[in-house]
Amino acid sequence: MPELNLVEAVNAALAFEMAADENVVVLGEDVGVNGGVFRATVGLQERFGEQRVLDTPLAEALIAGLSVGMASQGLRPVAEIQFMGFIYPTVDQMLNHASRLRNRTRGRLTCPMVLRAPYGGGIHAPEHHSESYESMFAHIPGLRVVIPSSPARAYGLLLAAIRDPDPVVFLEPKRIYRLMKQEVEDNGASLPLDTCYTLREGTDVTLVSWGAMLHETQQAADQLEAEGVGAEVIDVACLKPIDTRTILDSVAKTGRCVIVHEAARTSGLGAEIAAQIAEHGLMNLYAPVQRVTGYDTVMPLYRLEGYYLPGVERIVTAVRQVMEFS
Amino acid sequence: MPELNLVEAVNAALAFEMAADENVVVLGEDVGVNGGVFRATVGLQERFGEQRVLDTPLAEALIAGLSVGMASQGLRPVAEIQFMGFIYPTVDQMLNHASRLRNRTRGRLTCPMVLRAPYGGGIHAPEHHSESYESMFAHIPGLRVVIPSSPARAYGLLLAAIRDPDPVVFLEPKRIYRLMKQEVEDNGASLPLDTCYTLREGTDVTLVSWGAMLHETQQAADQLEAEGVGAEVIDVACLKPIDTRTILDSVAKTGRCVIVHEAARTSGLGAEIAAQIAEHGLMNLYAPVQRVTGYDTVMPLYRLEGYYLPGVERIVTAVRQVMEFS
Amino acid sequence: MSTEKPIVDEKDLECVAKFEVRFTGYLDKDGSAVRRLPEIADLPDALIALYRSMVLTRTFDQKAIALQRTGNLGTYASSLGQEAVFAALGAVMRPEDVLVPYYREYGTQLMRGVTMTELFLYWGGDERGMDYAGPRQDFPICVPIATQVPHAAGVALAMKYRGEPRVAVTVFGDGATSKGEFYEAANAAGVWNLPLVLLVNNNQWAISVPRSEQSACQTLAQKAIAAGISGEQVDGNDAIAMFDRLSAAVDKARNGGGPSLVEAITYRLSDHTTADDASRYRRDEEIKTHWDYEPIKRLRQYMIAKQYWDSQQDEALQQTCRREVEEAAQAYLNTAPQKPESMFDYLYETLPETLRSQRDELATTEQQSRA
Amino acid sequence: MSTEKPIVDEKDLECVAKFEVRFTGYLDKDGSAVRRLPEIADLPDALIALYRSMVLTRTFDQKAIALQRTGNLGTYASSLGQEAVFAALGAVMRPEDVLVPYYREYGTQLMRGVTMTELFLYWGGDERGMDYAGPRQDFPICVPIATQVPHAAGVALAMKYRGEPRVAVTVFGDGATSKGEFYEAANAAGVWNLPLVLLVNNNQWAISVPRSEQSACQTLAQKAIAAGISGEQVDGNDAIAMFDRLSAAVDKARNGGGPSLVEAITYRLSDHTTADDASRYRRDEEIKTHWDYEPIKRLRQYMIAKQYWDSQQDEALQQTCRREVEEAAQAYLNTAPQKPESMFDYLYETLPETLRSQRDELATTEQQSRA
Ligand SMILES: Cc1ncc(C[n+]2csc(CCOP(=O)(O)OP(=O)(O)O)c2C)c(N)n1
Numbered sequence A, B: 001m002p003e004l005n006l007v008e009a010v011n012a013a014l015a016f017e018m019a020a021d022e023n024v025v026v027l028g029e030d031v032g033v034n035g036g037v038f039r040a041t042v043g044l045q046e047r048f049g050e051q052r053v054l055d056t057p058l059a060e061a062l063i064a065g066l067s068v069g070m071a072s073q074g075l076r077p078v079a080e081i082q083f084m085g086f087i088y089p090t091v092d093q094m095l096n097h098a099s100r101l102r103n104r105t106r107g108r109l110t111c112p113m114v115l116r117a118p119y120g121g122g123i124h125a126p127e128h129h130s131e132s133y134e135s136m137f138a139h140i141p142g143l144r145v146v147i148p149s150s151p152a153r154a155y156g157l158l159l160a161a162i163r164d165p166d167p168v169v170f171l172e173p174k175r176i177y178r179l180m181k182q183e184v185e186d187n188g189a190s191l192p193l194d195t196c197y198t199l200r201e202g203t204d205v206t207l208v209s210w211g212a213m214l215h216e217t218q219q220a221a222d223q224l225e226a227e228g229v230g231a232e233v234i235d236v237a238c239l240k241p242i243d244t245r246t247i248l249d250s251v252a253k254t255g256r257c258v259i260v261h262e263a264a265r266t267s268g269l270g271a272e273i274a275a276q277i278a279e280h281g282l283m284n285l286y287a288p289v290q291r292v293t294g295y296d297t298v299m300p301l302y303r304l305e306g307y308y309l310p311g312v313e314r315i316v317t318a319v320r321q322v323m324e325f326s
Numbered sequence C, D: 001m002s003t004e005k006p007i008v009d010e011k012d013l014e015c016v017a018k019f020e021v022r023f024t025g026y027l028d029k030d031g032s033a034v035r036r037l038p039e040i041a042d043l044p045d046a047l048i049a050l051y052r053s054m055v056l057t058r059t060f061d062q063k064a065i066a067l068q069r070t071g072n073l074g075t076y077a078s079s080l081g082q083e084a085v086f087a088a089l090g091a092v093m094r095p096e097d098v099l100v101p102y103y104r105e106y107g108t109q110l111m112r113g114v115t116m117t118e119l120f121l122y123w124g125g126d127e128r129g130m131d132y133a134g135p136r137q138d139f140p141i142c143v144p145i146a147t148q149v150p151h152a153a154g155v156a157l158a159m160k161y162r163g164e165p166r167v168a169v170t171v172f173g174d175g176a177t178s179k180g181e182f183y184e185a186a187n188a189a190g191v192w193n194l195p196l197v198l199l200v201n202n203n204q205w206a207i208s209v210p211r212s213e214q215s216a217c218q219t220l221a222q223k224a225i226a227a228g229i230s231g232e233q234v235d236g237n238d239a240i241a242m243f244d245r246l247s248a249a250v251d252k253a254r255n256g257g258g259p260s261l262v263e264a265i266t267y268r269l270s271d272h273t274t275a276d277d278a279s280r281y282r283r284d285e286e287i288k289t290h291w292d293y294e295p296i297k298r299l300r301q302y303m304i305a306k307q308y309w310d311s312q313q314d315e316a317l318q319q320t321c322r323r324e325v326e327e328a329a330q331a332y333l334n335t336a337p338q339k340p341e342s343m344f345d346y347l348y349e350t351l352p353e354t355l356r357s358q359r360d361e362l363a364t365t366e367q368q369s370r371a
């Protein structure tokens, strides 16, 4: 089994599905000979040709809109937006069209497209390159929003996203693109899109996170274990539709929950999770649900980004608070 | 004192501030001789001239981007987006620029603009004319999001929005544009932008809502009163930054909370409010926080929109549930 | 690799590119030919098909407005005065082509097999009006201006990718030419030489904004120059000219010649929609002038002069159209409503587990309110 | 009211609009004049100012790359090879004008009073690098491509609204001409006849995408035609041509003549940014060819031939530039960091009450981690 990092796993999934299904077409800025600025599409144009790996003109609304048209014809476009900071011109297409085409036409036309984008902070990138706006997409009915947190999940979830008959926004935590390697069998096996992944079992507190923040969350869980606190760690992975069952079951067991995300707190997806717990799991709670998140301020330029991103310490502190609550 | 409906109050506020401050410039599609498709800007071009009431080319990203440039020069552009369904091309400008200009330049350049748009369902409008996506904007740091629910608040809040030194997204619940008239003194008095408005006091349950849904919420409160349940009704009004103090204080008193909004449930602003209660008010709760919201589905065409929008009955049912909870 | 020439070191490079925009019109306002006519002008059947579509559309329009006035239809956008544009487009497209419309192309849609009942359903607030039984791959009506243009480019890209001799056609108004997506898609179509026709229905108004305030450019056709594709102007109220130029554009696209933009100069004789009152912003005289150029009369007079048509046939056609429209309206009015829960049933291919409770809640509330 | 002519009934309306795109260049690659030179060519002081800006920019560029390579600066976008475009722009703008840049116009910015220290701070991840002490109204560097173009139109609209004889200038790359906002803003500038100059820095690549894949149009200048404004091409590596044509465009805008688009044809001699490796997608020979046309050498050779300049002066200038750059770099490296809480302090004019607890939390965490 090859050892792959997350971005290599993305590449492997793309290559696998392009070989398996000639309806899969990759498009975006610099995805061709350059292989994408993070090399997610490296080698694909050489292998599958210019017809299947298209460098587009520099226009994000176009990229999304083209994909809708292509998908309506039965292609499976996998579009790359170079950074999430440039994804906002696609909101109109994703909200008004991609997410609705099936519904509007009562199933006559469908939109099996994937919109991929690297997102999040922590790599000392220039301005507008480090934001986390997943909750914006998670609010849109008819979309799926998926975020992998490991090479294996990147591989399996991206395959599932491409094969899914509906539009998927697939956000890749670029901070962990090359953080670690994992054995990933390149066998085309996809992972389900309707479930959270429980990464670690524990009985004292439920830690819920996704994407790159899971790494700090897991480190916090290690540290807490040393302190005698058993944390259950859940990777939401599929943010929309969200599998609240797994989270609620875990909180029913632990009675405590801390949600960790990079995005700004207000109206982040953490709010939705906390709200669902308040609605359905209230009586199981020993302590208030805490959110450890990015601040409600503009993502700072890189000198201060380390202060913006939740660190292990902030997570541990929050867990201690919910443990000590009475 | 003149009796005004909500859209007339918007018009009166615009006229007042244009007369008072020649930096105020109105722009948008059909805002000139046509006076806006809802007549919010009627008479303004005649009174203040074509330089101050600009019909723009049909381009929403442009309208927002122009406003940023104008505002950076000290003008106070009040831009109209004809319907919220066409606001999404402005997200890029609002998120990447309007909300950040002050922060990016450490206060050197500022962006005192208002982006107005009618929003919400219930008027049998065509496709794409009935959505409620306020939470998308409420997630963006650096913005203010304001929604009036009565003529008087429309007048006072819009004046405050225009005078505010930072960008404001001002969403007008078009279903109640002409629902009722109110005496509104046209004296230029603005209302604060950092507070919720408590419309009705009660001790048994806190009902939190904004915009048009407050009308069903108030009717529900009437009905509940007849049943012996005293509902406190809070108009959030300023959704971003949100004054959670007033809400938390009320819930501390009542111990029960039902949040009502038209927008789709998942990641709607109701989630944020419920999460804040779960975080800061958990121990005051006698019952889970309930959300009565639009469904997580595409806003249907008008034949079914009445089933999508929360009605009085759904609100009352939810309140009964939280009252009976044990 | 870059195709720019290296920085010049020669003299006299002053003029590096030249462009012209041409206009085509054959009939004057009374239906007389002003220049040598194209082939179709001598094909009575083809002309009658165009004419029939125009009359049917106008009859449909009138009925739709009547239904709206009586509370039986929502806001409706009429195609009054622009029928020639849409009839011609319907005539030149093949079934296997794909139409990506905005919201006035009833003529085209009907010729492609969309039913009037479906159109009534759409404006009557029922999604089933977008589930066309006929042209299964055509896009539904598109309300957010210009957002459909990239869809059409994507459809054309799929056709090209598969090497199919098919064409995508998208239509939009003069106002739409101010939106970024229009330019982005036209530009991409140029880069990839896509089998795409961009048809501008320049009816000279975008609600209350006249064409002159929409853009400083002399013609909308010249917007094609920015995309490096061909663009031309046509008399949009001359069905023969429209047929002629659109068939050229569609053929060219089908034969690998790439995209074109066709600007049809026409006029919106109606209010913008039934929710609009154009008298607020448009002078009556302007409308009156333009009635002189309306397309149905012009084609009829031409056909009558050529003895391809007579007033008896005309009367019969009007009657048939009225009957067909009435039948469709009845079918629409008799259509049983969708179940409220249907709003969940086409959201995803399979309803996600987490949405089941919402669907159930809706179904229960509904039963309660019916009870 | 509509300005469209009523539907025509005359013959011979074939060609309704004609356009030409012109190119201006004065110097060949060795700095010899190929045609009659404009006035500035005989003004040594003006030429030296241009030359000085170009040399300073290139020196700054080298230092920035060195700082990046040693871990003292983040990703950096060089202006190598494009210095003439930006020097000329800096020379023709007045202090009261407003620059709305993208991210390569160091030459212009420095001439307008932005300090090198500020530029280092920006790329060094510190917002204070956008708080220009000099040109208080200029926009900061803009990373999201083409999003600044409507800002410039808005600035120009404000100037026109107030009747001020000022001009807004925005700059963007060849890639940016594919984005909707560019077209939307250019179109609006045409409608309102705004005092705006749109300067395209066509350096022939958008990261790995060559100009030929960005658009099928022969020139980018012709994109102006879509907006109904004037557009032209200039040799962007010829500082004299750039000065000549940009001053014409700026003067025209200042005098109420409205907007223009100027396409500067130049070449990106560097990688896209320090995060890019152009050897993945660009042939070495192409770069080599373009080094023959680079602008600094050309202007120097012209000035030396004219005896406006000599190698001693050149050496002195190089030294001064190096010293200034070193000083700025030191000042940058010595700048004390911002407090983390500062991320809250410019979000709104007044910190909303509800954000105070977040600011406090951050300040506390920070104290803890410092402790
Ligand atoms: C993106 C967007 N903005 C605004 C509107 C509201 N609106 C509906 S039609 C219209 C004018 C369209 O004019 P044009 O493109 O000329 O088409 P026409 O209706 O004249 O055929 C406007 C502004 C919309 N539907 N979509």
Ligand SMILES: Cc1ncc(C[n+]2csc(CCOP(=O)(O)OP(=O)(O)O)c2C)c(N)n1
Pocket: A029, A058, A060, A082, A086, D104, D143, D144, D145, D146, D172, D173, D174, D175, D176, D177, D201, D203, D205, D206, D207, D268, D272
């Ligand atoms: C909207 C947007 N999309 C993508 C990017 C990523 N990106 C940065 S620079 C660049 C290429 C820009 O090319 P061009 O406009 O020619 O300017 P140049 O860098 O060549 O001067 C891209 C795609 C971005 N910054 N903004």
Ligand SMILES: [Mg+2]
Pocket: C173, C174, C175, C201, C202, C203, C204, C205, C206, C207
């Ligand atoms: Mg129009």
Ligand SMILES: [Mg+2]
Pocket: D173, D174, D175, D201, D202, D203, D204, D205, D206, D207
């Ligand atoms: Mg470039």
